[in-house]
Amino acid sequence: xxxADLLPGESGIIQMVKCDRLVRERLADLGxxxxxxxxxxxxxxxxEPTAYWVRGSLLALRRSTAESIIMHPLGRVLA
Amino acid sequence: MSExxxxxxxxxxxxxxxxxxxxLTGLKQHTGNWPGKTVLLAxxxxxxxxxxxxxxxxxxxxxxxxxxxxEEVARDFICSGRPEVTVIVVxxxxxxRNLHLVLQITQxxxxxxxxxxxxxxxxxxxxxxxxxxxxxxxxxxxIPTSATKGEGLEMLxxxxxxxxxxxxxxxxxxxxxxxxxxxxxxxxxxxxIAEMVVTTPSDMCRLSHRLxxxxxxxxxxxxxxxxxxxxxxWITIAGANYPSELLTRLFLGIERVLSGLFTRLGSPLWLxxxxxxxxxxxLAWVVSVMLPPMAIFFPLFTLLxxxxxxxxxxxxxxxxxxxxxxxxxxxxxxxxxFGCNAVGVIAARIIDSPRDRLLAIxxxxxxxxxxxxxxxxxxxxxxxxxxxxxxxxxxxxxLIVLTALVMGVLATLLISRLLTATMLRGEPSFFILELPPYxxxxxGTVLVRSFLDRTLTxxxxxxxxxxxxxxxxxxxxxxxxxxxxxxxxxxxxxxPIGEMMGLDGVILLAFILGIPANEIVLPIIFMGYLSGNTxxxxxxxQAIQGILTANGWTWVTALNFVIFTIFHWPCATxxxxxxxxxxxxxxxxxxxxxxxxxxxxxxxxxxxxIGML
Numbered sequence: 001x002x003x004a005d006l007l008p009g010e011s012g013i014i015q016m017v018k019c020d021r022l023v024r025e026r027l028a029d030l031g032x033x034x035x036x037x038x039x040x041x042x043x044x045x046x047x048e049p050t051a052y053w054v055r056g057s058l059l060a061l062r063r064s065t066a067e068s069i070i071m072h073p074l075g076r077v078l079a
Numbered sequence: 080m081s082e083x084x085x086x087x088x089x090x091x092x093x094x095x096x097x098x099x100x101x102x103l104t105g106l107k108q109h110t111g112n113w114p115g116k117t118v119l120l121a122x123x124x125x126x127x128x129x130x131x132x133x134x135x136x137x138x139x140x141x142x143x144x145x146x147x148x149x150e151e152v153a154r155d156f157i158c159s160g161r162p163e164v165t166v167i168v169v170x171x172x173x174x175x176r177n178l179h180l181v182l183q184i185t186q187x188x189x190x191x192x193x194x195x196x197x198x199x200x201x202x203x204x205x206x207x208x209x210x211x212x213x214x215x216x217x218x219x220x221x222i223p224t225s226a227t228k229g230e231g232l233e234m235l236x237x238x239x240x241x242x243x244x245x246x247x248x249x250x251x252x253x254x255x256x257x258x259x260x261x262x263x264x265x266x267x268x269x270x271x272i273a274e275m276v277v278t279t280p281s282d283m284c285r286l287s288h289r290l291x292x293x294x295x296x297x298x299x300x301x302x303x304x305x306x307x308x309x310x311x312x313w314i315t316i317a318g319a320n321y322p323s324e325l326l327t328r329l330f331l332g333i334e335r336v337l338s339g340l341f342t343r344l345g346s347p348l349w350l351x352x353x354x355x356x357x358x359x360x361x362l363a364w365v366v367s368v369m370l371p372p373m374a375i376f377f378p379l380f381t382l383l384x385x386x387x388x389x390x391x392x393x394x395x396x397x398x399x400x401x402x403x404x405x406x407x408x409x410x411x412x413x414x415x416x417f418g419c420n421a422v423g424v425i426a427a428r429i430i431d432s433p434r435d436r437l438l439a440i441x442x443x444x445x446x447x448x449x450x451x452x453x454x455x456x457x458x459x460x461x462x463x464x465x466x467x468x469x470x471x472x473x474x475x476x477x478l479i480v481l482t483a484l485v486m487g488v489l490a491t492l493l494i495s496r497l498l499t500a501t502m503l504r505g506e507p508s509f510f511i512l513e514l515p516p517y518x519x520x521x522x523g524t525v526l527v528r529s530f531l532d533r534t535l536t537x538x539x540x541x542x543x544x545x546x547x548x549x550x551x552x553x554x555x556x557x558x559x560x561x562x563x564x565x566x567x568x569x570x571x572x573x574x575p576i577g578e579m580m581g582l583d584g585v586i587l588l589a590f591i592l593g594i595p596a597n598e599i600v601l602p603i604i605f606m607g608y609l610s611g612n613t614x615x616x617x618x619x620x621q622a623i624q625g626i627l628t629a630n631g632w633t634w635v636t637a638l639n640f641v642i643f644t645i646f647h648w649p650c651a652t653x654x655x656x657x658x659x660x661x662x663x664x665x666x667x668x669x670x671x672x673x674x675x676x677x678x679x680x681x682x683x684x685x686x687x688x689i690g691m692l
Contacts, residue, residue, distance in 0.1 A: 022146060023509045028262040029142035030511060031176045041283065042291065045300035048398040049407070051291075051514055053283055055270075056173035060394050060512040062401060 001073055003038065003052075004066035011039040012071040019068045031055040032069065083124060083133040084243050085161050089153055089184060090168035091177050092139030093515040095196045098226040099168055100136045103236070120152065127236045135162065141176070143183045144262070147431045157187060164190045164242045166235070171201035171208055171223070172284075172516070175273035181217065182265045185251035191219045192238045192249075199225040200518075207278040216272045219249040227521055287516040291391065300395045307388070308484065311379045313477045316456055319371035320620070326367035334359060353553050357606075361549015364602035365541040372453040373537055373598075378529040380418055380449075385520035389414050393512055396488075403492045404499030406435035407510035413439075413446055413491055420448045420649055421656040428660075432508035440657055441670050442494050444649040445677070446487040449533075450597035454644045455480045457601065461624045462637050479641070487645050490677055537598070544596045552592060552606045566607060580679060581639040581686030583631065590643065595651050600644070635689050639682040646678030 006012055014036045017024050031054050032038070039053040049060045090096040104123025121136040137156060138149035157165055167184055169177035174195075185191055195208065214221040220238045224231030241247045254268050293299050337359060341351040383389070393410040400410050408430050416423030420443050427439040447455060456476065463475035499505070555566040563571070570577075570584030573591075577583040585607040593600035605623070608630045627637075648671040649657065658667045 019509070025142075025144055025146055025262065026509065026511065028266070029144060029179070030513075031179065031266065033263055033266055041288075042295060044295060044398055045297050045395050046398040047297075048401060049394065049512070051295070051394065055176045057176055058283060058287075058514040058516075060397070060407075060514060062397070062407065062510060065509060065511070 001071045002067050003061075003069040003071055004050075004063050006040045006071065008040045008042050008050075011037060013037050014069060015072045016070040017068065018070060019065070023065070023068075027065075027069075030059060031057075032059075083131040084163050086132050086134045086239055086243075087137055087156055087162035087165040088134055088168065089137045089157065089165055089180070090139060091141055091170060091173075091180060093513065094139070094168045094170040094177065095226045096139055096168040097136065099166075099194065099196060099224065099232075099235075100134060102226055102229060102232050104134050120156075125236070127240055130240065132236075132239065140180070142180060142262070143187075148428065157184060162190070164192055164239055166192045166194055166239065168194045168196050171195050171197045172204060172206055174208065174277055175269050178269035178272055179262075179265055182254070182268055183261075185217065185219060186253065186261075186265075189219075189249050189251050190242055191251060192235070192242055193217060193219055193221045194231075194235055195221060195223045196226050198223045198231070199228060200516075204284055205279055209276040209278070213272065213276045216252065216275065218252040220247055284516040290517055291514070294388070294391045295394055304392060304395060305481065305485075307383065309477050309481050311376065311383070312456070312480050313473060314379060315372050315376045315452075316460060316476050316480075317473050318375045319453075319456065320460075322371040323367055326371070327363075330359075330363035330367055334363065349557075352557065353550060357550045357553025358546040359549070360606065361552065361599065361602055362541045362546045364549075364605065365545035365598050366538065368457065368601060369450075369453045369598040370534065370537045370541075372456045373449050374530055374533045376452055377418060377449055377533040378526045381525050381529040382520050382522065385518070385525050387515050387517045390512060390514045394514060397512075399492055400495070401507070403495040404507055405438055405492075405495045406430050406432065406507045407512055409435070409439040409442070409491075409495070412443060413488070416443045416446045416448060417452075418449055420444050420446075420653040423448075424653060424656045424660055430508075434503050434505050435508050437661065437666060438495055438498055438503055440660060441498065441666065441673060442491045444653060444670060444674050445490045445494060445646065447484065447645050448597070448653075450650065451644050452480070454597070454601055455483050455641060457620070457623065458637055458641050458644075459483075460620055461627070462634060462641075464620060465624060465634070483641055483645055486642075490646065490674075494673060494677070540596055540598065545599050545602065548592060548595060548599050548603065549606070552603050556606065570607065579686070580643070580682035581635050581689075582643065582682065583636075585630070586636075586640060586643075590647055593650075594648070597644075597650050635686065639685060642681050642685070643678045646674045646681060648675050 001012075003012070003014070014032060014034050016034055017027055017032065019027065027033075036054060041051040041053050041058060043050045044060075049062045050066060051058050051060045088096060088100055100121065100123060104125050120138075122133060123136075124131060124133050126132070135156065137153040140147075140150045140153050143150055143154040143157070156162065165184060165188060167181050169181060181191075181193055193213075195210065195213070201208065208223075210221050210223055220242065222231055222235045222238050224235060226232070238247070242249060254264065294303055334355060338351065338355050341355060389411060392414055393407060396410040397407045400407060409427075411429065412423050412426045415426040423443040423446075424440050427436045427443070430436040430439055459476040459479035460472060462479055463472045499507075552566070555569065556564050558565045560568060566588070570588045572584065573587040574584035577585075577587045580587075586604060589600045589603035589607060592603050605626060608626055648654070654667060654671065657670045658664065661667060
């Protein structure tokens, strides 16, 4: 399951970030690391991009990025 | 006085760092509520207890890993040993992520003061922070502030001076971290400290959440965006008319006095005419016709920016920019272009990838800047008045300008798509956009500051650009070669191209002479038309309309003029900025050719289609 599979209102915990090193570091700088809880806040007017609540801030990611963030399989919770 | 102590100011974007900087130094640097705004190092000074301090505002960064130019700048400066103390501004409502940067910096230097800003906002959201424990965990002084209210700044100055004078010797706690890959372990520490010192973990600000549910919704997102723009335009159009007429009357009065003075001093006619009818009128027209809309539009736009709406605009438009193969932050740089295209081009530095940045730079001029808005507003008002009558004029004028604006945005998307399919092939680089909570704009400060700023800028440009251009136009219109003036020669020479585009030679000549600044295009057109008839006084929109109709303008001319106003070469300042930012004549040339081609093509097409009807 990836971050892109979560629906607005759902939460999960990041298991792995499968991007190239530079992008992974960028995401890590903003707090998106393995073990980080993340909640889907809302989607843009045409379903893209999506805003996520991470470590006290609201961050928007495109679907392509969210698809490379692997979530813990059983961590899906309704917030 | 001895050499000033150097203080570096670091922090995440959107922590109120620029506000702290302004309050400390009193230097009015522009602050905006969106990530990555400060791209140049701003500096300012203050004096505290007889010692002078020089504050360097570093670019807002999330990290110092030096993977973007801004981070490199920040990192290099902190490591250079120049700053005697580094003040790290952190957001009290989002402490954990901010602590990551603090820990990165304290691994590099001991001379640190942590400034926990936005304490008022944290209090409102019932977030409590144990500052003493934070100080103990970090090993450096921690000062709470609410910068917009001016609270805590004296304490901050005091802490800075104590660290510099060695009264306090911070000993930053050093963590055992994996040097190869420090980020995860630093985040573990940041999380541990945040869990200890923050009693109520912060959730999303409720009000922000509710506003966002409307501002980014499928149903209201886009209409609200257009509605906000329309409101700003309406206030500008409705508000600009009166001061415009007032200024016109004022300048006419001054002109008479000036004219009388010249006559009394017995000056020759050519001197009187070139100074009064050339320079002074050029200046007067720019100030009276162009200044009021600019001085109203710009502060309102800044207010929207201060409120935190621009990141939402980028969020809403991202799907479209994605389809165009562009970077998500291009919508932010485009929005900055509405204020000033040169600023929009500089703002493209927030985009890391060279390809995406170039795309943002090349397309920035496709949206009208603050110098071109007044042209659109004047033309929109005339067209609306001429076609529809006076009752609903403002409404239709708004509609016309808004359509022009949407056209600029659509062209940005289309040209981006075209470029990414041809010259700038490739995938847009990774993009992450922070949506900071909405913040109540500092209405008074913003209005006064940006109003004054805009007014002074326009006045200054009127003096250094419009007056000389007025003189040049006057000379061209009064130097005779054979049986015609130079102005007529040039405009006749341009006439065929002008006619092809449904314009005329004078209009094209005005756009060319207007390269130094778009504000002077309309005044030059008036001067060109009135050159044989200098006694005529331009007063109010009706007079302008009269002049234009007398010179063969129809609604098609007006429409083409509006189109060419949006789509033509960038002004000199923007061109120089593009050259500086890209370092390439080729791209600068392309940045001028692209919009011009669009403009010529659209005008020619429109004229031919209408001609066939």
